[in-house]
Amino acid sequence: MSWHHDKHNPHTIISPATLENVTKNPFRSDIERTFLHIDMDAFFASVEIRDNPALEGRPVAVGGSHGNRGVVTAANYIARKYGLKAGMTAVEARRRCPHAVFLRVRGEKYTYVSAQIMAALERFSPDMRPLSVDEASLEITGCLKLYGGAVRIGEEIKQLIWSKFRLPSTVGIGPNRLVAKMAANLGKPDGLLVIHSEEAAEVFAPLPVDKMIGIGKATTNALNGIGITTLGQLAKAPDRLLKSRFGILGPVMKKLARGEWSGRMRKDEDRGPIERSIGHQRTYGEPISDPAALKAKLVALAEMVARRVRRARMVGRVLTLTIRYTDFTTISHQSVLPVITDDEDELILHAWRLLNEALEEKRKVRLLGLSLGRLKSKEKHDRQLDIFFSNLKLKHEELHNALDNLRDRFGERVIARAMGGRWEPRK
């Protein structure tokens, strides 16, 4: 494991002495592949601070800015010193750090910045995969020579993101995507960490099991229950024990703990994004039990979902309704729609049906969610449609486009749907 880190000056993240080393490729690329993982540091908070220098040097949390019913979605490293972190309730965060600045989440802005960063990363490797809004994985095996080694590439990427976007990031480098990602996690913040294949198991061994990607709360509890608390212990655990307790996942976890991994980051990685879904959910300040009020919320959700689906030029087939009651029990009902669609009327009709099937009488609803899944490209779908039907559809689409334009220009509320019996499910 080698560190290339200079907290005081993000411009020079690597010492001249290290630079000497990296011209020798840290990986034997003839037999090994090399991956680079880049992860933005406290991304949402960093973007906000960049755009408002008055926040520099202060504890900053994004999220939890209005009311008490919210959570922090990102906290800068100063705020983290007070224990603030993503997922913490606003109440708890304010208790721990009353003088922190709490900011509204501005999702569109982060998405925009993210897209620019991803575009910039693309020039470093033809195999660049965005994994979320703030991280990406690159295979750099083929471009090591071009740039003079893996660490050089990491250094250039960090420097580019700093100089072009004024945002701090951490780079991890390893023999597979998993080890590279773990290296980035361990190298935070503002770091560049290399973990070689031979040393991965050794580096992971002292870590608690929940530091491993894919091992969350439930699995951690289960592992602790059989006396396994560190990745080192997991790496040495008997296969039989793991298999009986976790099924096929057991041996997989063990391999991960040893730094061995050859799988995919995501299922859709090599077949394109075909199973994606688009959805929205809302937690209501006041829990709702009145059917008319529930319907109004459902209509609003359906409109948001349909609009995003149309904007993405997709159509979808599976509608999922989620209901969370005040005691936090959460249920979901889904159904395959009779037609593949991007039409809110269709969504409303079936969402309302699902709600009536699923909702337990008189219980108060804390959250409603609506999601359209099994999406596919509208163009592809339309080509398969009968010309006769496409002509009929045209009028409807013109209406939708007009409404979408109005909403884009004047906000979500400019046009409210008239409530009527039109969407009542047929008995």
Added chain:
DNA sequence: TCTGGGGTCCTAGGACCC
């Protein structure tokens, strides 16, 4: 600590078909 919102993937039972 009284718990947001965006997702993906996996599992397991039942239906249904051959």
Added chain:
DNA sequence: TCTGGGGTCCTAGGACCC
């Protein structure tokens, strides 16, 4: 007729990630 095994789809729920 009470009876096999495999494949695939549908559905609900849960784990996990950022």
